[in-house]
Amino acid sequence: MNAIEVNNLTKQFGDFTAVDHLDFEVENGEIFGFLGPNGAGKTTTARMLTGIIKPDSGQVKIKGIDIQRNPIKAKQIIGVVPELSNAYTDLSAWNNLQFMAQLYGIPKKEAKQRAEELLMMLDLYERKDHKVKTFSKGMKQKLILAMSLMNDPEILFLDEPTSGLDVRSARLIKDMLLELNKEGKTIFLTTHDMEEANQLCNRIAVINHGNIAAIDAPEKLKMRIGGLKWIEISFNMPVDFSDLHAMQGIVEVQKSGDKLRLYTDEPGRIVYQLVDYSRLNDLEIMTLNTMTPTLEDIFIKLTEEI
Amino acid sequence: MTMIVIDQLKRAWAISKKDIRIYYLRGPVIIFGVLSPAFLFLAFMIGRDLPVDFLIAGLLGMTIFFTSTSVTPVIAPTETQTRNLERLAASPVSITTILLGDILASVLFGIGISLVPILLGIALGVTIIHPFILAVAIVLASFCFSAMGLIFSSTPTGMTSTVMMMSMMVKFPMVFISGVFIPVGELPQWGRTLALISPLTYITDLCRYSFQETNYYSVPVNISALIMFMVIFMITAVKLHEKSLPKRL
Numbered sequence: 032m033n034a035i036e037v038n039n040l041t042k043q044f045g046d047f048t049a050v051d052h053l054d055f056e057v058e059n060g061e062i063f064g065f066l067g068p069n070g071a072g073k074t075t076t077a078r079m080l081t082g083i084i085k086p087d088s089g090q091v092k093i094k095g096i097d098i099q100r101n102p103i104k105a106k107q108i109i110g111v112v113p114e115l116s117n118a119y120t121d122l123s124a125w126n127n128l129q130f131m132a133q134l135y136g137i138p139k140k141e142a143k144q145r146a147e148e149l150l151m152m153l154d155l156y157e158r159k160d161h162k163v164k165t166f167s168k169g170m171k172q173k174l175i176l177a178m179s180l181m182n183d184p185e186i187l188f189l190d191e192p193t194s195g196l197d198v199r200s201a202r203l204i205k206d207m208l209l210e211l212n213k214e215g216k217t218i219f220l221t222t223h224d225m226e227e228a229n230q231l232c233n234r235i236a237v238i239n240h241g242n243i244a245a246i247d248a249p250e251k252l253k254m255r256i257g258g259l260k261w262i263e264i265s266f267n268m269p270v271d272f273s274d275l276h277a278m279q280g281i282v283e284v285q286k287s288g289d290k291l292r293l294y295t296d297e298p299g300r301i302v303y304q305l306v307d308y309s310r311l312n313d314l315e316i317m318t319l320n321t322m323t324p325t326l327e328d329i330f331i332k333l334t335e336e337i
Numbered sequence: 338m339t340m341i342v343i344d345q346l347k348r349a350w351a352i353s354k355k356d357i358r359i360y361y362l363r364g365p366v367i368i369f370g371v372l373s374p375a376f377l378f379l380a381f382m383i384g385r386d387l388p389v390d391f392l393i394a395g396l397l398g399m400t401i402f403f404t405s406t407s408v409t410p411v412i413a414p415t416e417t418q419t420r421n422l423e424r425l426a427a428s429p430v431s432i433t434t435i436l437l438g439d440i441l442a443s444v445l446f447g448i449g450i451s452l453v454p455i456l457l458g459i460a461l462g463v464t465i466i467h468p469f470i471l472a473v474a475i476v477l478a479s480f481c482f483s484a485m486g487l488i489f490s491s492t493p494t495g496m497t498s499t500v501m502m503m504s505m506m507v508k509f510p511m512v513f514i515s516g517v518f519i520p521v522g523e524l525p526q527w528g529r530t531l532a533l534i535s536p537l538t539y540i541t542d543l544c545r546y547s548f549q550e551t552n553y554y555s556v557p558v559n560i561s562a563l564i565m566f567m568v569i570f571m572i573t574a575v576k577l578h579e580k581s582l583p584k585r586l
């Protein structure tokens with residue numbers, strides 16, 4: 032049984048389709064990235080997966096439990112870090128955690144122990160009795176993560192958990208996610224940070240306009256898209272684009288500042304041709320670089336297409 | 338099934354404790370729940386020569402009404418604005434459980450504050466003829482008005498002041514048609530008809546019975562009416578909040 036199974040999931044706001052017939056599954060023990068630009072439908076999807084809003088059609092199963100039919104049972108085994116959520120700022124960190132424990136029906140003794148562990152791990156123990164009002168943004172975000180872990184969930188949903196945090200706090204949260212994953216927790220992570228997705232995720236779904244453009248492991252995504260390797264070259268004199276276009280194996284030529292970008296699948300062979308070309312036309316090569324695509328390139332390409 | 342219900346009740350109590358910690362001392366709760374009935378009452382009482390037990394009975398009815406309807410409407414808009422609701426919606430509790438927790442916090446506030454006019458009455462020499470009926474009446478009325486408060490807060494707004502203004506527009510006129518200042522029996526015919534649709538009428542009447550035995554309706558009628566209003570308000574509140582919650586996120 033998969034950790035999460037999504038069938039035909041759709042959400043409309045008026046005439047606008049925010050999430051459009053999604054189908055995918057998340058395997059047990061995986062860190063699954065949900066990557067997309069602003070307004071792609073990430074938060075809307077995450078909210079439907081966690082039973083916070085109802086889909087217009089389609090089905091979500093959490094460990095085989097239909098979240099619409101049996102919301103309490105399904106919510107019991109997941110942890111959620113919503114995109115724009117807050118702890119209760121008038122309560123202390125400790126009371127926020129205990130409140131969570133009570134909402135999930137965790138016995139008192141266990142709740143106390145878990146809260147202590149989590150506060151220690153996240154470096155908040157010293158401030159446990161202070162009101163959350165007095166916390167910095169990073170501290171608040173760490174507390175929200177701790178709150179989502181009070182019920183020791185099997186699956187953890189996080190909607191942009193590191194957005195707005197400095198490098199160190201983001202790092203701490205990322206390390207913690209890796210650690211939790213090692214302990215066997217499945218993680219569903221929404222982000223528009225490619226690097227974060229690249230570092231953390233076993234698989235990534237790229238979503239745009241409510242549709243999934245691609246799902247694969249980050250490295251495979253990079254390989255999958257042809258014509259995305261390129262050579263960057265500059266000569267001492269302007270050259271005729273059509274000469275370059277004519278070369279075997281060049282998909283596209285783009286001007287990029289004073290350099291030219293030649294998209295190709297076979298950069299090695301093109302380099303030979305370029306050297307020949309410059310010799311023949313008495314040109315001097317000023318710079319020459321070969322590049323492989325980053326996740327960002329894939330992302331931009333995929334989100335342009337649909 | 339019973340296990341689930343008991344679990345949800347425990348969780349509702351956790352929500353009440355949270356509400357008690359956060360909302361009892363909020364400005365709007367104090368202003369609309371405690372100060373406004375006190376001033377309204379003083380304004381009415383000054384310069385009139387009315388029997389103390391009549392006044393205390395009216396004051397008590399009004400106090401339960403204002404206090405119980407002042408906590409519940411504050412919670413939803415505040416938590417919309419402070420963005421706590423999504424967390425709550427993601428946890429394994431139903432909307433009914435959340436609302437029940439809010440109601441419970443409000444009921445305890447209503448009951449607690451209603452002790453003030455009772456003690457004031459005792460200090461002024463008023464005797465409670467039917468204490469048991471009075472206790473039942475106070476508890477029932479607190480539930481009924483707390484649920485009523487939830488209906489005010491079902492508009493998906495984050496503005497507490499909007500909700501409070503709206504609730505005041507309904508609450509003030511209700512005071513005048515519910516036998517608080519003028520006994521129902523002395524109202525004109527149209528007033529008596531209006532009094533029927535105000536739950537405040539029945540709790541005030543029960544207070545009159547408990548202090549003076551000058552009730553207009555019979556005790557069973559009053560109690561049934563309060564129960565009926567309570568059920569209607571609760572069902573309506575759950576329906577309305579189920580609709581509005583997604584719009585608050």
Ligand SMILES: Nc1ncnc2c1ncn2[C@@H]1O[C@H](COP(=O)(O)OP(=O)(O)OP(=O)(O)O)[C@@H](O)[C@H]1O
Pocket residue numbers: 044049067068069070071072073074075076114223583584
């Ligand atoms: N309650 C709502 N009412 C109307 N439209 C909505 C609502 N919630 C979301 N939308 C629309 O649905 C689309 C998807 O929104 P969503 O919040 O899921 O995007 P996202 O991928 O999470 O974006 P971001 O990266 O900015 O968080 C957006 O166009 C948004 O305007």
Ligand SMILES: [Mg+2]
Pocket residue numbers: 073074075114190
């Ligand atoms: Mg989002």
